[in-house]
Amino acid sequence: MSSAVVVSSENLDGQQQSSSTPASPAAEKVNLLGMSRAQLEKFFEDIGEKKFRAGQVMKWIHQYFVTDFAEMTNISGKLRAKLEQICEIKAPEVVHRHYSKDGTRKWVFRVGEGAGSLVETVLIPAEDKTGLRKTLCISSQVGCALDCSFCSTGKQGFQRDLTPDEIIGQLWMANYSYMEEVPVADRERSVTNVVMMGMGEPLLNYDAVLSSMQIMLDDFAYGMSKRRVTLSTSGVVPKIDQLAQDIDVALAISLHAPNDELRNELVPINKKYPLAQLIAACQRYIAKDGNESTRKHVTIEYVMLEGVNDQPEHAQQMIKLLKNLPSKINLIPFNPFPHAPYGRSSRNRIISFQKTLSDAGFVCTIRQTRGDDIDAACGQLVGQVADRTRRAEQWQKKVTQRQEILRTQG
Numbered sequence: 525m526s527s528a529v530v531v532s533s534e535n536l537d538g539q540q541q542s543s544s545t546p547a548s549p550a551a552e553k554v555n556l557l558g559m560s561r562a563q564l565e566k567f568f569e570d571i572g573e574k575k576f577r578a579g580q581v582m583k584w585i586h587q588y589f590v591t592d593f594a595e596m597t598n599i600s601g602k603l604r605a606k607l608e609q610i611c612e613i614k615a616p617e618v619v620h621r622h623y624s625k626d627g628t629r630k631w632v633f634r635v636g637e638g639a640g641s642l643v644e645t646v647l648i649p650a651e652d653k654t655g656l657r658k659t660l661c662i663s664s665q666v667g668c669a670l671d672c673s674f675c676s677t678g679k680q681g682f683q684r685d686l687t688p689d690e691i692i693g694q695l696w697m698a699n700y701s702y703m704e705e706v707p708v709a710d711r712e713r714s715v716t717n718v719v720m721m722g723m724g725e726p727l728l729n730y731d732a733v734l735s736s737m738q739i740m741l742d743d744f745a746y747g748m749s750k751r752r753v754t755l756s757t758s759g760v761v762p763k764i765d766q767l768a769q770d771i772d773v774a775l776a777i778s779l780h781a782p783n784d785e786l787r788n789e790l791v792p793i794n795k796k797y798p799l800a801q802l803i804a805a806c807q808r809y810i811a812k813d814g815n816e817s818t819r820k821h822v823t824i825e826y827v828m829l830e831g832v833n834d835q836p837e838h839a840q841q842m843i844k845l846l847k848n849l850p851s852k853i854n855l856i857p858f859n860p861f862p863h864a865p866y867g868r869s870s871r872n873r874i875i876s877f878q879k880t881l882s883d884a885g886f887v888c889t890i891r892q893t894r895g896d897d898i899d900a901a902c903g904q905l906v907g908q909v910a911d912r913t914r915r916a917e918q919w920q921k922k923v924t925q926r927q928e929i930l931r932t933q934g
């Protein structure tokens with residue numbers, strides 16, 4: 525595999541666009557890329573074939589990254605010709621790809637017409653005790669309706685849900701990016717971890733996200749460990765309960781504030797599902813299957829906003845809030861985007877916040893900022909998008925007022 529290749533975005537930007545995208549057969553063909561095994565089995569039965577063909581084709585698509593039926597050598601020529609006629613394997617169109625100096629890779633996919641029909645996917649490599657991890661941050665919607673005040677995606681408003689083939693297509697393409705030059709027989713998947721943490725709220729596109737995660741876990745497809753697939757939500761409480769019934773994956777919560785008043789401002793869905801309900805849902809998620817490693821804790825994501833949620837009293841409130849919830853806390857230095865109404869907390873402030881939580885017995889890490897040179901860092905997805913909602917302006921006013929109060933308090 526060519527995972528060691530590190531090039532600048534300038535070298536690759538635009539250069540490989542046409543070669544990265546699989547052939548585009550006629551639009552009316554059935555796209556097999558986003559079908560779960562059950563759906564593929566039904567598809568083969570419906571066309572008068574044995575359902576075990578589903579597993580064979582899934583392996584070709586998701587393990588060997590083959591999009592041409594002619595290359596599926598364990599399938600008869602007659603069936604290959606039939607498949608060629610009626611279906612296709614088609615990932616979303618890549619319009620830009622950027623490879624950061626630090627190994628981070630970002631793809632911009634076009635998923636419709638018009639300037640707003642773009643989604644981004646980011647792959648972040650990192651060494652840990654298990655070796656080289658390649659974590660892919662996948663988008664689930666075009667834009668987002670939830671309007672979190674610190675989030676560049678929220679500033680776009682909601683366009684539409686992604687389909688399963690557009691969601692799994694992001695994972696397919698990220699793996700394929702390491703395989704383009706590798707002979708089919710030697711190909712193996714490269715992405716080790718997935719976080720459903722890109723553009724959009726995954727639990728508001730539930731069915732498509734669920735079926736995509738089933739493909740990630742399926743041994744005939746990516747065969748990923750359930751500990752390595754994480755769904756991150758801002759707190760759609762009823763869907764957290766549904767998720768607990770439907771699939772076993774790791775859960776992360778975009779918390780970002782330790783009290784309802786502040787969270788109502790930063791993560792407005794909190795007005796519908798306040799913290800007490802959210803924490804209770806997390807506890808139920810864990811209780812569902814406490815012996816499984818995926819369900820031993822939830823990850824708490826907390827973006828550090830200067831003068832907004834990074835004060836000592838916020839750390840104390842976090843300790844109180846999370847005292848009965850097995851959790852690991854991940855502090856995220858804020859990545860400013862154009863017109864962002866917030867600033868990043870200072871390094872000292874973040875370290876002191878971390879220390880308070882660690883001293884209270886929490887596992888608390890600080891996320892390393894990656895991919896700054898290609899706008900791939902957390903919160904920067906589609907970072908150049910115009911602020912259509914003027915929300916940033918309103919928030920800037922509030923933040924300035926709050927910082928002024930803190931300054932006068934001293």
Ligand code: SF4
Pocket residue numbers: 668669670671672675676677678679722723724725758778
């Ligand atoms: S943080 Fe997530 S849920 Fe909130 S607006 Fe951004 S994409 Fe949507």
